[in-house]
Amino acid sequence: MAEILRVEELTKYFNTKSGLLHAVDGVTFSVEEGKTLGIVGESGCGKSTLGRVILHLHERTSGKILFNGEDISEVNAQKLHALRKDMQIIFQDPYASLNPRMTVGNIIAEPLKNYKLTKSKEESEKKVREMMDIVGLADRTYNLYPHELDGGRRQRIGIARALILDPKLVVCDEPVSALDVSIQAQVLNLLMELQKDRGLTYLFITHNLSVVKHISDDITVMYLGQMVEKAESNEIFRHQYHPYTKALISAIPVPKYNAPDNQIILKGEITSPINVGKSCRFAARCPYAKENCFNTEPVLEEVTKDHFVKCHYVKEINGF
Amino acid sequence: MAKKTRDKNQHHSMVGEVWHQFKKNRNAVIGLIVLCIFIIIAVFAPMIAPYGYDDQDAAHTKIAPCREYPFGTDNLGRDVLSRIIHGSRYSLMIGFLAVTISIIAGGILGVLAAFYPKLDNIIMRTMDLFMAIPQMLLAMCIVAALGSSLFNLMLAVGLSSTPQFARVVRASVLSTRGQEYVEAARAIGGSDFNVIVRHIIPNSLAPLIVQATLSMARAIISASALSFLGFGIQAPKPEWGAMLSAGRKYIRQCWWLTVIPGLAIMVVVYALNVVGDGLRDSLDPRLKK
Numbered sequence: 040m041a042e043i044l045r046v047e048e049l050t051k052y053f054n055t056k057s058g059l060l061h062a063v064d065g066v067t068f069s070v071e072e073g074k075t076l077g078i079v080g081e082s083g084c085g086k087s088t089l090g091r092v093i094l095h096l097h098e099r100t101s102g103k104i105l106f107n108g109e110d111i112s113e114v115n116a117q118k119l120h121a122l123r124k125d126m127q128i129i130f131q132d133p134y135a136s137l138n139p140r141m142t143v144g145n146i147i148a149e150p151l152k153n154y155k156l157t158k159s160k161e162e163s164e165k166k167v168r169e170m171m172d173i174v175g176l177a178d179r180t181y182n183l184y185p186h187e188l189d190g191g192r193r194q195r196i197g198i199a200r201a202l203i204l205d206p207k208l209v210v211c212d213e214p215v216s217a218l219d220v221s222i223q224a225q226v227l228n229l230l231m232e233l234q235k236d237r238g239l240t241y242l243f244i245t246h247n248l249s250v251v252k253h254i255s256d257d258i259t260v261m262y263l264g265q266m267v268e269k270a271e272s273n274e275i276f277r278h279q280y281h282p283y284t285k286a287l288i289s290a291i292p293v294p295k296y297n298a299p300d301n302q303i304i305l306k307g308e309i310t311s312p313i314n315v316g317k318s319c320r321f322a323a324r325c326p327y328a329k330e331n332c333f334n335t336e337p338v339l340e341e342v343t344k345d346h347f348v349k350c351h352y353v354k355e356i357n358g359f
Numbered sequence: 360m361a362k363k364t365r366d367k368n369q370h371h372s373m374v375g376e377v378w379h380q381f382k383k384n385r386n387a388v389i390g391l392i393v394l395c396i397f398i399i400i401a402v403f404a405p406m407i408a409p410y411g412y413d414d415q416d417a418a419h420t421k422i423a424p425c426r427e428y429p430f431g432t433d434n435l436g437r438d439v440l441s442r443i444i445h446g447s448r449y450s451l452m453i454g455f456l457a458v459t460i461s462i463i464a465g466g467i468l469g470v471l472a473a474f475y476p477k478l479d480n481i482i483m484r485t486m487d488l489f490m491a492i493p494q495m496l497l498a499m500c501i502v503a504a505l506g507s508s509l510f511n512l513m514l515a516v517g518l519s520s521t522p523q524f525a526r527v528v529r530a531s532v533l534s535t536r537g538q539e540y541v542e543a544a545r546a547i548g549g550s551d552f553n554v555i556v557r558h559i560i561p562n563s564l565a566p567l568i569v570q571a572t573l574s575m576a577r578a579i580i581s582a583s584a585l586s587f588l589g590f591g592i593q594a595p596k597p598e599w600g601a602m603l604s605a606g607r608k609y610i611r612q613c614w615w616l617t618v619i620p621g622l623a624i625m626v627v628v629y630a631l632n633v634v635g636d637g638l639r640d641s642l643d644p645r646l647k648k
Contacts, residue, residue, distance in 0.1 A: 135539040153548040
C-alpha cells in the first residue's frame with residue numbers, strides 16, 4: 040500500500056501572553072492509503088491542533104507535511120483550495136460545526152458549490168440526496184435545519200459534507216465524543232463502512248481508547264504535544280511500554296462485576312505546555328521518574344519491531 | 360418530527376421563512392401595522408392633512424380638540440392634526456436616515472476592528488472616547504459645528520450613535536468568527552469572501568437588527584430633543600419634538616399641544632421596539648416553535 044500522508048518533525052507553537060505554547064512538538068508519522076491511524080491523548084495534548092495543522096486550518100511553525108509524496112508544508116491559496124478537495128475534516132461538535140441558518144441540503148451542497156462540481160441546481164440536489172442516503176440521513180430532512188435534528192443525525196450531516204467531495208484523507212477530530220454511547224457505535228460503524236467502500240484514509244483523533252481500538256490499524260499516543268508511544272493497534276493493547284500508555288489503558292472501564300481494579304491513578308494535572316524545558320514532559324506525573332528524567336529529554340526509539348516508545352527507562356520498567 | 364407538516368420538497372426563501380416566523384408574534388405584527396400606517400401617512404401627508412402645516416387662522420387659536428379640529432389648534436391657530444401628519448415625514452425620515460448613517464459607519468468600523476487586530480485598538484479606543492461624551496452633547500456639538508439643518512441633524516444623531524454600532528458589530532463578528540462552522544466552511548474550500556458572506560454575516564446580523572430598530576426609536580427621540588432645544592428643525596416646520604417644545608409654554612392652558620406630539624413619538628417608538636424584537640426572534644431559526 041502506498042503512503043498517503045507523511046508528517047516529519049511537525050511543530051506548532053502558539054504565541055500566548057505567558058509564553059510560547061508548545062501545542063505540537065516534533066511529531067513524525069506516516070499513514071498508508073486506506074488505513075486508519077488513531078491519535079490518542081488527553082484533553083490539551085495537541086491532538087486536535089495536529090489535525091488542523093495538517094489541513095492548514097492552522098499554519099505550522101516548522102516541520103514537513105507530505106501528501107501523496109508531495110511537500111504541502113507551504114502552499115498558496117490556489118493550491119490549498121485544490122488540496123482541500125482531497126483532505127477533509129469531520130468535527131467533534133456536531134452542534135457547533137453546522138451553520139444554524141442553513142438547511143441540511145444547503146450545508147451538504149456547499150462543498151459542491153465551492154468547487155463548482157455540478158452544473159445545475161438539480162444535479163447538485165441529486166448528488167446531495169444520494170450522499171444523504173449513503174450516510175443514512177432520511178430524505179425528508181433535506182429542508183430541515185440542524186437544530187431540528189439530534190446529535191447523531193447532525194454528525195451524519197458533517198460526515199456527508201466532508202465526503203461529498205470524494206476526499207482521500209479524512210481527519211476525524213473526535214467525531215463521536217459528543218454523542219450518546221448508543222449512537223457512537225452507529226456512527227463508528229458508518230465511518231468504517233464508508234472507509235471500506237471508498238478506500239478512505241482516516242486520521243482518527245480521540246481520547247477514547249475503546250473507540251480507537253474499534254477502528255484503528257495503528258495507534259499513536261500523544262502527551263503534551265509529543266508522541267510517546269506508537270505501534271500497531273493490537274500490539275499496543277497487548278503490550279504498553281510507556282508509563283503514560285499503561286495508565287491510559289488501565290483506565291478503560293471493564294464491564295464486569297468484581298473485575299480486579301488495576302487502574303493506575305496518575306498524580307496531579309497535565310503540566311503546562313507553555314515554556315517547556317529540556318525534560319521528559321511526563322516526568323512530573325510518572326511513577327517511575329528519576330532525576331535524569333527531569334534534566335534530559337528522551338527520544339522515540341524502537342523497542343520491539345514497529346513499536347516505538349519515548350522513555351529513558353523503558354527497558355528497566357518493562358524488564359527487557 | 361411529527362410536528363413537521365411542511366412538504367419535504369418545498370423550498371423556502373429566506374424572506375418567506377422569516378415572515379412565517381414573524382407572523383406568529385402578535386405584538387410585532389401590530390407594531391408593523393402601526394409603523395406601516397405612519398409610513399403611509401408620511402408619504403401621502405399633503406393629501407391626508409385637512410390643512411397645510413402652517414395655515415394660520417387667527418380666529419381659531421388654542422381651540423381644544425373638537426369635531427372640526429380633532430387634535431385642537433395651537434397658539435397661532437394651526438391645526439395640530441395637520442401638523443402631526445406633516446411632522447411624521449420629518450420624524451420618520453430622521454429615524455431611518457440617522458440609523459442608516461450609524462449602521463454604515465459603525466458597521467464598517469466594527470468589521471474592520473474585528474478582522475484586523477492592528478486597527479482594533481485604534482478604532483475601538485477612539486469609539487470609547489466618543490462614548491465617554493454624552494450622546495446628546497455630542498450631537499449638539501456636531502449640529503453647532505455644522506449649522507442647523509435637517510441633514511445635519513440626521514448626521515449628528517447618526518454619528519453620535521455610531522460607537523454603539525461599531526461595538527455591537529465588532530463583538531458579533533468576533534464571536535461568529537470563532538465558531539466551528541466558520542472553520543468548517545474554510546475546510547470545505549470556501550473563499551474568504553464566501554465565508555464572510557454566507558456564514559459570518561448572516562450569523563452576526565441579529566444583534567445589529569435589534570440595535571438598529573432600538574436606535575431608530577432613540578434617534579427619533581434625540582432628534583425631537585434637539586429640536587426641542589432649538590438645534591434641529593426650525594419653525595414653522597412641524598417636527599414632533601419641535602412641536603412639543605413649542606407647546607410647552609402653553610402646557611397649563613392647552614394640554615393637547617404637548618400631549619399629542621408626545622403620544623405620536625411614543626407610539627412610533629413603541630412600534631419600532633416591538634418590530635425589532637419580533638424581527639430578532641424570527642431571524643433566528645433556533646427559536647422556531
